[in-house]
Amino acid sequence: MEEVFRFYLNSRTVSFHKSLELKLSSVDEPKSGYGLFIEPSKFNSQELKNETITLLRISKLITFDINTILALLGDKEEFTSKEQFKRTNDKVKATLRDILAYPGFSRFLTETNLLIIYFMTFQAIHGSYEIPKGIRYYLENVLMSIDVETAMDSIENLAVNYGHYPQIFGLQESLNLFKDLFQDLLHINDIKHLYSAIISRCLEIPEIADTKSQEFCVHSTLVPILDFSNHENTQKNAFFDIDPSNNDVLLLLDTDAVRGRTEKSSEVFISYSPTEDLFSMLITYGFIPCFRGHAQFWTVSFDRSFLRDYNGSGINADLRIFYKWLRINPVVSLVKLENNGRVRWFINDTTPDFEMLLLPFIPSLNGSKSARWAYDSTCHLMFTKIHCLVNPETNEHAPVIAENYRSLIEERESNGDDLIDLPQLAWSLRYKETESGCIQQRHTNSEDAITLLQQEPQQKQDVAEAKLQFTSFFRSFLRYRKSKITKRSTNSKVARMLLKQELEIINNLTEAIDKNSDIFVSDLNVTLDVEPNRLPPLRFLDDCIEIPDNKVALDPICEDPVSYTPDKFTDFFQEEINQHSPFFQDD
Numbered sequence: 001m002e003e004v005f006r007f008y009l010n011s012r013t014v015s016f017h018k019s020l021e022l023k024l025s026s027v028d029e030p031k032s033g034y035g036l037f038i039e040p041s042k043f044n045s046q047e048l049k050n051e052t053i054t055l056l057r058i059s060k061l062i063t064f065d066i067n068t069i070l071a072l073l074g075d076k077e078e079f080t081s082k083e084q085f086k087r088t089n090d091k092v093k094a095t096l097r098d099i100l101a102y103p104g105f106s107r108f109l110t111e112t113n114l115l116i117i118y119f120m121t122f123q124a125i126h127g128s129y130e131i132p133k134g135i136r137y138y139l140e141n142v143l144m145s146i147d148v149e150t151a152m153d154s155i156e157n158l159a160v161n162y163g164h165y166p167q168i169f170g171l172q173e174s175l176n177l178f179k180d181l182f183q184d185l186l187h188i189n190d191i192k193h194l195y196s197a198i199i200s201r202c203l204e205i206p207e208i209a210d211t212k213s214q215e216f217c218v219h220s221t222l223v224p225i226l227d228f229s230n231h232e233n234t235q236k237n238a239f240f241d242i243d244p245s246n247n248d249v250l251l252l253l254d255t256d257a258v259r260g261r262t263e264k265s266s267e268v269f270i271s272y273s274p275t276e277d278l279f280s281m282l283i284t285y286g287f288i289p290c291f292r293g294h295a296q297f298w299t300v301s302f303d304r305s306f307l308r309d310y311n312g313s314g315i316n317a318d319l320r321i322f323y324k325w326l327r328i329n330p331v332v333s334l335v336k337l338e339n340n341g342r343v344r345w346f347i348n349d350t351t352p353d354f355e356m357l358l359l360p361f362i363p364s365l366n367g368s369k370s371a372r373w374a375y376d377s378t379c380h381l382m383f384t385k386i387h388c389l390v391n392p393e394t395n396e397h398a399p400v401i402a403e404n405y406r407s408l409i410e411e412r413e414s415n416g417d418d419l420i421d422l423p424q425l426a427w428s429l430r431y432k433e434t435e436s437g438c439i440q441q442r443h444t445n446s447e448d449a450i451t452l453l454q455q456e457p458q459q460k461q462d463v464a465e466a467k468l469q470f471t472s473f474f475r476s477f478l479r480y481r482k483s484k485i486t487k488r489s490t491n492s493k494v495a496r497m498l499l500k501q502e503l504e505i506i507n508n509l510t511e512a513i514d515k516n517s518d519i520f521v522s523d524l525n526v527t528l529d530v531e532p533n534r535l536p537p538l539r540f541l542d543d544c545i546e547i548p549d550n551k552v553a554l555d556p557i558c559e560d561p562v563s564y565t566p567d568k569f570t571d572f573f574q575e576e577i578n579q580h581s582p583f584f585q586d587d
């Protein structure tokens with residue numbers, strides 16, 4: 001890699017600070033690879049007067065994003081003849097045309113995926129077609145030469161234990177796409193390697209789109225040499241930016257990092273992400289940053305089958321169906337913190353998402369024998385009733401309509417999607433009306449349920465009780481995961497790191513629950529110094545049926561749409577009809 005560094009050093013498209021070097025990283029991790037280093041004594045007093053010092057200035061022309069690649073391909077000077085220019089451009093265009101015509105490709109249409117597709121195309125054709133010199137050099141000497149391992153390299157292995165994590169599921173889908181697109185052109189190992197090399201190196205680089213208004217946009221970009229900077233939040237001493245006058249990419253050193261320092265060499269660190277979400281970082285970059293006193297995160301995705309089988313929640317159907325109907329993301333955010341001199345994992349109960357997760361565990365109303373939530377196993381009749389009221393002319397077909405809703409709901413409840421995507425008319429909530437104090441019931445979405453519950457006088461006690469129930473659920477989950485993940489051995493480095501990290505989490509939280517120690521962040525006297533990442537997206541796997549064959553379907557209580565009585569489940573039938581009528585209105 002030193003040669004690559006020298007290559008760019010000698011090119012006129014990159015200016016370097018004279019103290020900058022490329023060496024093996026100082027990070028104590030076998031796969032940390034190379035890193036950028038500086039010699040603090042090589043900075044002169046003039047430079048030290050400024051807040052930042054430019055370590056690298058990289059011309060926009062040698063960075064790779066979807067626009068610069070198109071510009072290079074469109075530049076005849078990059079080719080030895082007009083014929084070669086045309087030949088390559090025709091080939092790239094034809095390949096991209098086929099790719100864009102791939103069924104469902106629009107779902108994968110992101111800038112990063114396009115960048116990956118361009119480089120896969122170049123790798124596939126570079127033996128028999130001319131490609132612009134800068135692209136060829138970077139492809140052969142950086143992307144194809146570096147030693148990198150991310151989740152993509154062992155995705156089949158990871159999917160066994162982590163297939164329900166949306167990130168892993170998404171990677172599997174991406175790999176299937178790239179395999180289909182490049183099956184005759186690239187070896188599977190090259191597909192995985194190029195994906196890992198690009199995903200672990202590309203940066204979100206701003207670009208001034210209009211110099212007058214200084215408006216800027218951001219592009220997924222590969223930046224030679226800058227892409228040798230390693231991540232370390234607590235030792236971060238540099239950051240990247242652009243020169244707004246010409247969109248050059250800059251690596252800027254915080255001068256404080258070298259002022260008064262005399263050591264021979266120190267590594268330049270940037271931050272890939274201020275929030276260290278360990279699962280996501282391991283999946284994307286293939287490493288887990290060390291804990292150095294700042295909060296780190298891990299978002300647990302519950303195994304969907306565990307949610308289906310768990311029967312301690314007290315609701316009259318399974319948790320999976322509850323979360324699906326109410327569109328609640330079946331994930332919980334954990335935080336690693338130092339507390340009372342001990343570093344361990346806690347459940348982050350300080351987010352609105354956690355309040356939603358608690359909903360099925362809210363206890364029955366005081367003095368009421370009925371559960372908080374009632375699941376209507378004949379809700380297809382509720383759908384039918386509203387349908388016929390909104391479209392009176394369909395009344396005579398009610399039994400057929402009921403059968404259609406029954407099979408639609410059955411399919412949506414049992415498929416692999418994380419949401420049902422129908423009006424929430426399956427679960428009704430019993431709550432105490434604030435003014436009258438009467439107990440009422442209605443179908444609600446999760447946000448409205450939280451608002452209604454927050455108005456109840458005993459809300460605090462109910463949340464405390466729900467957290468106890470959740471803890472017991474979570475304890476069962478930890479037991480289930482431990483027995484599941486320790487069963488297999490693996491030679492994938494990422495899988496081994498995932499396993500080690502998850503076991504640390506399981507052991508920490510199991511011990512804390514069993515010893516009755518604090519497990520929730522809100523029980524500690526701390527404020528999180530970094531925001532957790534946004535939750536991963538809900539998963540869509542509708543071609544998979546989750547319910548096993550031997551699961552006995554609940555017997556319908558009543559199949560007759562006419563005698564179905566909505567007030568068994570709601571005191572607000574008319575309001576709910578008004579709310580949902582656009583869904584039911586026939587065209």
Ligand SMILES: C[S@@+](CC[C@H](N)C(=O)[O-])C[C@H]1O[C@@H](n2cnc3c(N)ncnc32)[C@H](O)[C@@H]1O
Pocket residue numbers: 025027029031032033034035146148149200201227228229230231232284285286287288289
């Ligand atoms: C943008 S590249 C940085 C250059 C890389 N070290 C190389 O030799 O090509 C990102 C990769 O560097 C490694 N890396 C970066 N920061 C690291 C850290 N703090 N610990 C371990 N590995 C790190 C990971 O392999 C990551 O995928």
